[in-house]
Amino acid sequence: MPDEPRDPRDRADDTAPTLAVVGHPNKGKSSIVATLAADGSVAIAPRPGTTIRADRFPMRVEGELLYTLVDTPGFENARRVLDWMRRNDPGVDRRHEAVRAFIQQHRDDPAFRNEVELLGPLVERDAPVGVLYVVDGSIPYSDEYEAEMEILRWAGRPRMALINKIGSADYTGPWRTALDQYFSIVRSFNAVAAPFDKHLELLRGFGELREGWAGPMRHAAEVLETQRREKRRTSARQIAGMLADMLTLTESKTLSQGDDAAPHKEALQSKLRGRLRQLERRCRQGVEETYGHGGLEREEGDVESQELLTGDLFSEHAWVLFGLRKKHLVLAGAAGGAATGGVIDASVGAASFMAGALVGAVVGGGLGWYSAGRVAKIPTRSRWLKGALRGAVGGKKLICGPIRNVNFPFVVLGRARYHHGLVAGRNHAVQGVLKVAYDESDTGKLNPLSGEETRTLSRLFAKLGRCRPDSEQVQPLVDQLADRIAALL
Template identity: 30%
Template sequence: MMEIPEFAVLGHPNEGKSSVVSTLTEDDRIQVSPVPGETRVSKSYSVTMDDRQVIRFVDTPGFQVPRQTLSWFRKNPGQDMVARFITEHEKDPFFADECELLTPVANGAGIIYVVDGSRPVREDDLAEMEILRLTGRPRMAVINAKSDTRDNTTAWKEEFRKFFNVVRVFNSNQADFYERIRLLESLKAIDQDIEPLMEGVINAFNMEWEKRNRMACAYIVHGMEQALTFSLSRRLKSGMDPVTLKEDLTREYQEKIRDIEQKMFGHIRSLFRHHLYDYPLPACSILRHDLFSDQTWEMLGLTRAQAATAGAVLGGTLGAVLDTAAAGLTFGIFTAIGSALGAGSALVGIRRLANASSGLGGDRVQVGPNENIQFLYILLDRALLYYTHMSRRAHGRRDVPQRESHLVSKGEKAGISTLLTQKQVRICLEFFKACRKKNSASGKNHSQSFSRLVASLLEDILKRRFNP
């Protein structure tokens, strides 16, 4: 038999065959089209894991003339029926699509038959199913409901039982990793001979998924560590306006943090093999807003008043530092910067240090590392939300989600970080402190605990224990 399992995805035009292949192979570059009949040739897509092909799905054109094809099949029974049909009709344009879609079957592929479960069963469908039955190949029927409002699933199931070994409901636009695994599990049952092969495939899928999540966790922790430790400082030369310098540094600081976050997102996105799905994200998603915009802080539950208070508290602590630095800067400057650059910047540690040790004289202005623990929660919430999108989004889906209703409700904190237990909050706090101190010995421990915490949150998201 074949060295890796191969399945031809067959069905009527426009029922979702290409979407099913796209979701199963996590390949969003497969053409999915609202116009029926766009796929004219069969194309094979393999799933690659660790540079190894593990399974292949063949996307095919839809049946065009199932009744005529069935009538030929009935008149010409016997060995190699499919191959004989193709040889006989190869040059006949009337049967062009039928020859194309049956070629992988003639070559030994198993069959996945896809129907749109929201429409009723028609005469043509019965002809298609009968053709597939007559091929004698192992076959499974997949009900891919394109609409939630109409449901003919029960009628389909009834018909399918007469023609197929296994029937599965699989929504190509919603299926997540676990549903893909369940579909693969079902494929085991269509033919005992492919069972061991499919076991291997499922194993490979599970290992890849585990690895992917491990790496997503590492990218998140690494990115957060970079963002939380980052600081900038520059010498305040004579005649230089300290406020201008601080504003410049703050802008640079924000740029860098955005950059760190974007890189982290980019890694997560490629781990989950998304090319199409990036932005636009849902219009009201906090990911749409800038990391430092007021809305971000508000949507995560920090009201403007709270953000201002946090800034004021911070300003107060810094004021003391500045007094000892014997500089002419006052508390007022910090709040001024805060309002000029958005709530977020008020929480960025801005500090002026007397350069006593170098003996060169002159003050330095330092921006960052961020002094406020809220910054950690914002980074964490955004990373988890981005991860949620990337890990759950079915590759066969082509629409742009319009809204995330659960994030719209005003005054309610949308982030996962509000749901953390006392113990988890303590881990965050320790990690935050360690980042600010850059204390390598204890920092390593805290980063390990934090890493374990992030890993468990990712798992919660996958298992839908949270629904951000």
């Protein structure tokens, strides 16, 4: 019977490259693995000797294996290993056998525990493995690395050197000169700070290491790029959904006749603010999960940065930073107002449409201007319950929200864009808390919205604000909003 056709993903598994990341202890090997495998579970720590076993980290997207990275412990006794291998040199054409023999003979020798672990993946039979040798370009080159590079040469695998600069000093030049003698490809790559396009560039570079790897590595980069775009779209949908929830959110309470409304009003407003904050928190968690950073803690820095992300959505500081500038507030108010005017007129008749839109623009523009830099006020109104006036039913309903301030959704969006930028730009080598360190130099990080974008968004916000939360009109508006937001992330 002929063989069943194989799942193309299995074939991909056969051809997916494997790269062993090796080097001196504490030079960022595990950090490179974490970043390129997008895996926050890789053990990284400031002290040497963190990694004690060779561990495989497959990079899979929707079940397809793109490549595998092998994290390894650092060299400890490279000189002694090389001495042993030289004494047992079987000739240039069979030197990899000396590496294999070394492993076999020292399997139980605690002095060479690290070397046995790290060299193991390099000499596995039938497994085409590439080697990434990691050095720290912020400390000077010295002879002690020569033995490591020589051992790797003996292992006979295609290899690339990566200069990962941990500190601020720069010895990249001398390092390159030394590395060029042992490695066909030498690249600089910062495991912690490298932006996503540099990850892709490096992955494509791996394709140069072996015949037959260019295709799989180019494919891997394409898949990751597509996945990245999808993550941005998902985040945009999460942010748009949050905005829709916020713009339609109300809190209400039925009061008995004779009840003093004032304390209830306070309580309702505070409850509404609490729910809005909760919506923001939930959206942030969603975005963090989208980028594989679920369960992140946020570190609260100084008061300024605290207010920015972990701080209060309603703080004046957040409004000054993320709210629209006055010029755009007028545009926003005008666009939102024009939309309102247009809708009102539509019911009256086409002839007055433009006139209504104009009035709406003027009124809206005025409101926009008025609310520049002001923290959102929550409108609260009361409605007599049916029959209350006739005395059949007691009391009235106090309704708080939704927030109408034109600046409000822009403040929320600004904060969401800033948070998204931090999360999307965070490599998995950065472990622990999400550091919120915002200072004046970050101000330009968020591209300001153009007048056109402000107008379009304002119209959508205004339309959403007129919807009931459960109405069918909400979803199409959220979709449109998500498209706009995706372009801004």
